Amino acid sequence: MPRDTRGESTQERILRVAAEIFARKGYHATGVAELGAAAGLQRGALYYHIKSKEDLLYDLSKRHVEEALERGRAVLAQDLSPAAKLRALAREHLRTIAARCDEVTVVIREMHALTGIRAKRLTALRDEYENLFAEVLREGAEQGVFAVADRVVVLGVLGMFNWTHVWLDAQRGPLSPDDIADRLTDLVIHGQLRSPVPAVPAAP
């Protein structure tokens, strides 16, 4: 029963500012006093709401990945062609990054700061999310629409989309997250080759 009824509980405010500061300064470079101050609390008050600093990072990351995973699963449950599914998944991914860039950055950059069972659980969650991409590519290959995607290709595609969190914010163009997702999806589906030049021999 939080006293604050202006639309955001103290818990939510703490998670929000923690994501912002962790993304900007890094987990280990951020002190709990700084986290509290950003949330309008002293250290003692902050520890009324969180169990530990690492738990804060864990809760923040877990909630984010779980929500993204849920949305991704909904996309895969749709009755679409593999190519359309890949496009829809890419759009969902880019929308998430556009809307929650701080959290994405924290999950990707600071996950290694988690220890023990928390690290294991979050790694498992992240693997589950990444499997969504593998699943779409597998479906496409099964139907003969895509070339068989070995693990390298899956990780390559995944990396392309994951890396967008680094530059999406700086991309101050007229392109919407959906536009960018479409452009990257086209690249994965069609490649860059435009001339009928045959396959390239390996470099010496």
Add this chain to the structure above:
Amino acid sequence: MPRDTRGESTQERILRVAAEIFARKGYHATGVAELGAAAGLQRGALYYHIKSKEDLLYDLSKRHVEEALERGRAVLAQDLSPAAKLRALAREHLRTIAARCDEVTVVIREMHALTGIRAKRLTALRDEYENLFAEVLREGAEQGVFAVADRVVVLGVLGMFNWTHVWLDAQRGPLSPDDIADRLTDLVIHGQLRSPVPAVPAAP
């Protein structure tokens, strides 16, 4: 004039172990005592060799990016087709990651820990390296071999290759770095689409 003539100076040993520890634990989570101990030195002795902890991170990163940049430039100076140049650049990139995974991880993950002019200088160096990929794609488009690569595509391709540092070590398959680079290059050039008319089938 290092006393150690067994092939590695104290300076080099410090840079090497620092890369390893920074990559494993993170810059801010690593204490200077820990760095010294890993190099066989006490804190005071360590500070005879380094100016500061941040300077150690900077020197380590700068040296690495400069060397990678030099190799990349040599690739681009070769007289090759755009596709062959992209393949050669990808191979060079993957070879670097395979040989110096710790340094790559540190540069990518801990660069934001640098401040002031050091951050600016390293960012400029990294941008210069990333421009190599943009340059290859631009050449290809200029010659009509590649589709025009806008900034999104360049960043997408770059992300795909940069992200490999996350999983290349875990990839305990029979694939060499060159194999992986070739596979990713093929993806960028040809895409995954194979239907309705199966193009040149990729070897499974």
Add this chain to the structure above:
DNA sequence: TGGGCTTTGTACCGATCAGTCGGTACCGTT
């Protein structure tokens, strides 16, 4: 043997770290 330089270890600095504690103000319920 004796300077002179490089390298190292020890002791120390002030600051900050994550986390805990006792105490207090406010709340609705009884």
Add this chain to the structure above:
DNA sequence: AACGGTACCGACTGATCGGTACAAAGCCCA
């Protein structure tokens, strides 16, 4: 008025942080 729970504060702990001062020890050349 008394109570239990929620929310918060400020002070405190012991440890560790990055960095420095300084002297001893190892080394080379004379």
